[in-house]
Amino acid sequence: MAERRTSRRTARAAEGGPPARLAVRKTYKLYLGGAFPRSESGRSYPVTSASGQHLANASLASRKDARDAVVAARKAFGGWSARTAYNRGQVLYRVAEVLEGRRAQFAAQAVAAQGLSPDLADRVVSAAIDRWVYYAGWTDKVAQVLGGANPVAGPYYNHSAPEPTGVVAVLAPQDAPLLGLTSVLAPVIATGNTAVAVTSETAPLAAVDLAEVLATSDLPGGVVNLLTGRVPELAPHLAAHADVNALDLTGAGDLAVELEREAAATLTRVLRPGPEAGGGEEAWLDPDPGTARMTPFLETKTVWHPVGV
Amino acid sequence: MPVPHTAFAPEATTNRELRAFLHGLPGVDEVGARARAQDLSTRSIKTTAKAEAIDLAISMVDLTTLEGADTPGKVRALCAKAAHPDPTDRTVPRVGAVCVYPDMVATAVEALRGTGIGVASVATAFPSGRAPMEVKLADTRRAVADGATEIDMVIDRGAFLSGDYLKVFEEIAAVKEACGTAHLKVILETGELVTYDNVRRASHLAIRAGGDFVKTSTGKVSPAATLPVTLVMLEAVRDHHADTGRRVGVKPAGGIRTTKDAIRNLVLVNEVAGPEWLTPDLFRIGASSLLNDLLMQRTRLSTGTYPGPDYYTLD
Numbered sequence: 001m002a003e004r005r006t007s008r009r010t011a012r013a014a015e016g017g018p019p020a021r022l023a024v025r026k027t028y029k030l031y032l033g034g035a036f037p038r039s040e041s042g043r044s045y046p047v048t049s050a051s052g053q054h055l056a057n058a059s060l061a062s063r064k065d066a067r068d069a070v071v072a073a074r075k076a077f078g079g080w081s082a083r084t085a086y087n088r089g090q091v092l093y094r095v096a097e098v099l100e101g102r103r104a105q106f107a108a109q110a111v112a113a114q115g116l117s118p119d120l121a122d123r124v125v126s127a128a129i130d131r132w133v134y135y136a137g138w139t140d141k142v143a144q145v146l147g148g149a150n151p152v153a154g155p156y157y158n159h160s161a162p163e164p165t166g167v168v169a170v171l172a173p174q175d176a177p178l179l180g181l182t183s184v185l186a187p188v189i190a191t192g193n194t195a196v197a198v199t200s201e202t203a204p205l206a207a208v209d210l211a212e213v214l215a216t217s218d219l220p221g222g223v224v225n226l227l228t229g230r231v232p233e234l235a236p237h238l239a240a241h242a243d244v245n246a247l248d249l250t251g252a253g254d255l256a257v258e259l260e261r262e263a264a265a266t267l268t269r270v271l272r273p274g275p276e277a278g279g280g281e282e283a284w285l286d287p288d289p290g291t292a293r294m295t296p297f298l299e300t301k302t303v304w305h306p307v308g309v
Numbered sequence: 310m311p312v313p314h315t316a317f318a319p320e321a322t323t324n325r326e327l328r329a330f331l332h333g334l335p336g337v338d339e340v341g342a343r344a345r346a347q348d349l350s351t352r353s354i355k356t357t358a359k360a361e362a363i364d365l366a367i368s369m370v371d372l373t374t375l376e377g378a379d380t381p382g383k384v385r386a387l388c389a390k391a392a393h394p395d396p397t398d399r400t401v402p403r404v405g406a407v408c409v410y411p412d413m414v415a416t417a418v419e420a421l422r423g424t425g426i427g428v429a430s431v432a433t434a435f436p437s438g439r440a441p442m443e444v445k446l447a448d449t450r451r452a453v454a455d456g457a458t459e460i461d462m463v464i465d466r467g468a469f470l471s472g473d474y475l476k477v478f479e480e481i482a483a484v485k486e487a488c489g490t491a492h493l494k495v496i497l498e499t500g501e502l503v504t505y506d507n508v509r510r511a512s513h514l515a516i517r518a519g520g521d522f523v524k525t526s527t528g529k530v531s532p533a534a535t536l537p538v539t540l541v542m543l544e545a546v547r548d549h550h551a552d553t554g555r556r557v558g559v560k561p562a563g564g565i566r567t568t569k570d571a572i573r574n575l576v577l578v579n580e581v582a583g584p585e586w587l588t589p590d591l592f593r594i595g596a597s598s599l600l601n602d603l604l605m606q607r608t609r610l611s612t613g614t615y616p617g618p619d620y621y622t623l624d
Binding site: 244 | 613614615617618619620
C-alpha cells in the first residue's frame, strides 16, 4: 500500500511539477452557544453561486436547533447584559478589528456567492466593518439619548433608563447576507440583548464566516447564534416561542403578518420589515442608521426616589 | 451468576460474613455498564409515549429543597407546587413526595394536609453523616414524630470505605427500626464510593440491612446520579427480587434537570429492573429544577409552542 503510494508520487514528480494537493473543503455548520455544531437533524443543503455553480453544503437547521439556540441565548443573556456598556463596546470594536483582517476573504465570498462587482463587494465589506464600529460607539451612549431625568409633580427624583429586552429572534435579510446581517445583528447585541438569527437561505456562507469572526472576538458564546436554513421552517417556532422576547421580521417576506400574529400570543416585541428589506446589500449602505434598530429591543425602566430632606 | 440468598429481615451477622458476601458479588464491567447506559439513553421516546413518560416522571419526583437558606415560607410554596404543579392545568399529576430537612417536616406536613402527598425528610446528619449514632437516631425519631412518611438516611461512607461493613449494616438496621412505619431510603453517596463495584456492594448491603429504597446521592457531591450508577443499583434491586421476591426501590437524585434526563432514567428502569418498577412506589427522582422542565415539555406537547421559564415559578 505504502509502496504503491510512493511509486505514484514519484511517477507524478517525474512528469515534472509538485504532487497535487488534496482540496481542503470547509464544512459550513451552525453557530450555537459559541460552538459550531452540525444541525441536530443531520440535514444539509447545497449552496450555489449567483451563476448556479456549487459552492458548498450548508447545514439545514431544524426546529430543535432553533430551540437549542434560544436556550443558549437565554443562558448567555445574564452575563452579556450585566457587562458594562463600555465593555460591550470594546467587544464590538474587536469584531470590527478581526473582520478587517479578513476583508479579502469576505470580499471574495461576496463576489462568488452574490455576483457583486469587486468594487461593490469591497464597499459592502467596508460598510460591514464600519457598522460594528458604529454600534460599538453607541453602546455607552444609547442610555443618555433614550433615558433621562423626568420632571414629576412631587418631591421625587424620577429617572428612566433603557434596558435590554432579552432574547431577540432575528430573521436576517435574505438578499443581503453580510452587510444586511451585520446591520440587523449588531444593534441587537450592542444594547445587551442576545440574538438568534436565521441567515439568508440562498447565501448563508458569509454568515458562517462571520460566526468565525464573532467566535474569535471575545464575544461570549451564546450571545449570537446563527442558524442557516429555511425561514418558513424555523420562523414560526421562534415567533411562537415563549422565551423569545422580541422578533425582527426584516427577512420574513410574505410570512411577516402571520409571524406577527403568532408572536402576539406571548407578548413578543415585533420589528416589522423596514424600507431596506428586499433592496439587496446596497440598501444597507447608509453609514448612519441611527438608533432606529436599537430602540425596538429596549425596555424602559423608570425609578422613583424621594428627594432627601 | 445468581447473587447469594439475602433475607428481608436484617439478620444478625458478622463483619467477616458480610465481607465474604459483598466481596463475593460479581464485579461490575465498568466499560460495559457505561456502554449499556449510553446505548439505552439514545432511545427515542416521542409523542404519546413521551406524554405518558412525562406524567409518570412528574408523579415520581421527590420535590426537594435542601438548602441552608430554607425558610418555612419556601417550604410552604414548594408544598403548594407539589400538590398542583401547574395551577393552570389540573390534569397534571401531583408529585411523589416533598423532601426537606428534619426541622421543616412539621411545616411541610401542615402544608400538605389533605393532599395525600408524603413528606420525606433527610436525617442522620445529612449530608455528611458524621455524627454519633445517638444523634442520628434522635434525628430520625424526631422527623418521624413530626409526621415524615419517608426517611432519607446517609450511610457512613468512611466506615464503608475502610471495610467496616458491619457498622454500616447495623446503622441502617437501627435507623430502620427508628423509622417505624416510615419508609427508609438509604443514600449511598455514590460520588464518594469511587468504583462501580463499591456501588454494587453498598446497594446490596443497604438492601440486606432493610432499606426500602436505595438512593444515589445527597445532591451535595459531584458527580451525583449518573446513568451507569443508577444502572448498577437497578441491577442490584432486580437481583434481590429474583432472589427473595422482595422489591426494593431506587431513587437517583442530583443532576437530573431536564425531561430528557428523566426519560432516560425511565428507559433504564424499564430495561434493567423491569416495568414493575415504573411506579412511584419503586422509583423516585430526587430533583428541584426538573419539575419545571417537565411542565414546560408537557405544555410544549399539548400546545405545540415552546414555553418559557418566565411562565413558571422560581423555586
